Amino acid sequence: SDRDRxxxxxxxxxxxxxxxxSAGYSAELFGRMKLGLAVHRYMGDxxxxxxxxxxxxxxxxxxxxEQELRGWGWSLGGWGHPNERLDLGLSFEAPxxxxxxRSTQESATGxxxxxxxxDQTVDYPGVLRFGATYHPRxxxxxxxxxxxxxxxxEQLDSPVTSAFxxxxxxxxxxxxxxxxxxxxxxxxxxxxxxx
Numbered sequence: 001s002d003r004d005r006x007x008x009x010x011x012x013x014x015x016x017x018x019x020x021x022s023a024g025y026s027a028e029l030f031g032r033m034k035l036g037l038a039v040h041r042y043m044g045d046x047x048x049x050x051x052x053x054x055x056x057x058x059x060x061x062x063x064x065x066e067q068e069l070r071g072w073g074w075s076l077g078g079w080g081h082p083n084e085r086l087d088l089g090l091s092f093e094a095p096x097x098x099x100x101x102r103s104t105q106e107s108a109t110g111x112x113x114x115x116x117x118x119d120q121t122v123d124y125p126g127v128l129r130f131g132a133t134y135h136p137r138x139x140x141x142x143x144x145x146x147x148x149x150x151x152x153x154e155q156l157d158s159p160v161t162s163a164f165x166x167x168x169x170x171x172x173x174x175x176x177x178x179x180x181x182x183x184x185x186x187x188x189x190x191x192x193x194x195x
Contacts, residue, residue: 005055006055007054007055007056008052008053008054008055008056009052009053009055010050010051010052010053011050011051011052012048012049012050012051013048013049013050013051014046014047014048014049015046015047016044016045016046016047017044017046018042018043018044018046018069018098018124018163019042019043019044020040020041020042020043020073021040021041021043022038022039022040022041023038023039024036024037024038024039025037025038032080032081032082033078033079033080033081034078034079034080035076035077035078035079036076036077036078036079037074037075037076037077038074038075038076038077039072039073039074040072040073040074040075040093040096041071041072042069042070042071042072042073042096042098042124043069043070044069044098045066045067045068045069046066046067046069046163046164047064047065047066047067048064048065048164049062049063049064049065050062050063050064051063058109059108059109059110060108060109061106061107061108061109062105062106062107062108063104063105063106064104064105064106065102065103065104065164065165066102066103066104067100067101067102067103067120067122067163067164068100068101068102069098069099069100069122069163070098070099070100071096071097071098071099071124072096073093073094073095073096073124074093074094075091075092075093075094076091076092077089077090077091077092077129078090078091084135085134085135085136085137086132086133086134086135087131087132087133087135088131088132089129089130089131089132089133090128090129090130090131091128091129091131092126092127092128092129093126093127093129094126095123095124095125095126095152095155095156096123096124097121097122097123097124098121098122098124098163099119099120099121099122100119100120101117101118101119101120102117102118102119102120102165103115103116103117104116104117120165122161122162122163123156123157123160123161125151125152125153125155125156126151126152126155127149127150127151127152128149128150128152129147129148129149129150130147130148130149131145131146131147131148132145132146132147133145133146140182140183140184140185141182141183142180142181142182142183143180143181144179144180145177145178145179145180145181146176146177146178146179147176147177147178148174148175148176148177149174149175149176149177150172150173150174150175151172151173151175152172153170153171153172153173154170154171154172156170175195176195177193177194177195178193178194178195179191179192179193179194180192180193
């Protein structure tokens with residue numbers, strides 16, 4: 001009987017992120033309002049390795065996927081200061097494509113390694129962000145901030161394909177962030193946040 005026996009062991013390891021290098025410009029439209037534009041260069045090399053050990057057949061298989069990601073994007077944002085206690089912000093990051101070579105290597109015990117490479121494109125959604133910062137009337141400086149982010153996954157081709165070729169039936173998402181900073185005497189800051 002196979003009950004209470006380890007039949008298979010699977011290990012999935014993933015590393016690497018998509019980074020961006022940005023350059024921007026902002027201008028003051030009115031005394032309490034600013035508008036900004038930024039250009040982003042996206043780059044990353046995420047890697048995923050899946051190892052599978054089958055204890056019944058004594059075969060170990062290893063699959064490794066490396067995806068090079070390079071792309072360009074832009075964002076537009078505005079900031080306003082309606083009164084001395086409140087700051088408001090709004091920004092939009094445009095959807096972008098990251099392209100590069102996806103390399104796959106697969107090996108199994110007793111078999112030759114199989115490798116393949118092809119150019120792939122990964123789509124990323126547009127992002128709309130809203131932010132507000134409140135400065136209470138304290139003797140010690142305190143800042144309370146809220147940010148709301150909407151990602152438009154449904155605007156992409158369906159199904160959405162990840163950097164590793166997985167397909168997802170993705171829906172638009174909301175992301176809420178709340179933070180508090182209190183500045184004590186001698187400028188010692190204490191921060192707390194929730195996402």
